[in-house]
């Protein structure tokens with residue numbers, strides 16, 4: 489059995505930490521009756537990435553594509569949670585973390601860690617055996633442990649998050 493490269497494991501673990509945050513965001517937005525989509529915030533993230541990426545030796549487009557996929561994945565979880573909460577008339581949650589002072593700063597810290605890990609994982613991702621490693625990693629329970637299996641939308645979101653790392657040769 490192949491061992492998963494630790495650089496890949498680190499990246500996947502951080503991707504899952506970011507997906508975990510989607511649940512906090514969803515609770516905050518549910519209470520606030522706010523929209524899941526915030527295109528202004530997304531654009532700020534992508535603009536900042538264009539500046540940050542070169543400092544990590546990453547192509548801006550690669551970094552932006554990677555984060556765009558992570559953001560979509562997070563929104564899939566938020567959307568699935570909203571659907572469930574709507575169907576059961578979920579009451580407001582007590583004390584979810586605050587979006588501006590807690591959640592977004594946490595996401596910004598994760599961005600730095602993810603950029604570092606994404607850069608470190610580049611040699612692995614470019615290796616032809618990496619596709620097999622990614623498939624292994626995707627099904628490895630210890631890698632998946634960061635997010636509860638019971639979160640609605642999780643499986644599809646994880647495939648979305650991971651999909652951007654899979655090279656499609658033409």
Ligand SMILES: O=C(O)C(=O)C[C@]1(C(=O)O)C=C[C@@H](O)C=C1
Pocket residue numbers: 513524525526527529530533558559560562563587592595
């Ligand atoms: O910051 C938010 O409001 C979020 O919902 C998080 C997030 C993200 O993944 O970074 C996701 C959806 C929004 O469109 C903007 C950003």
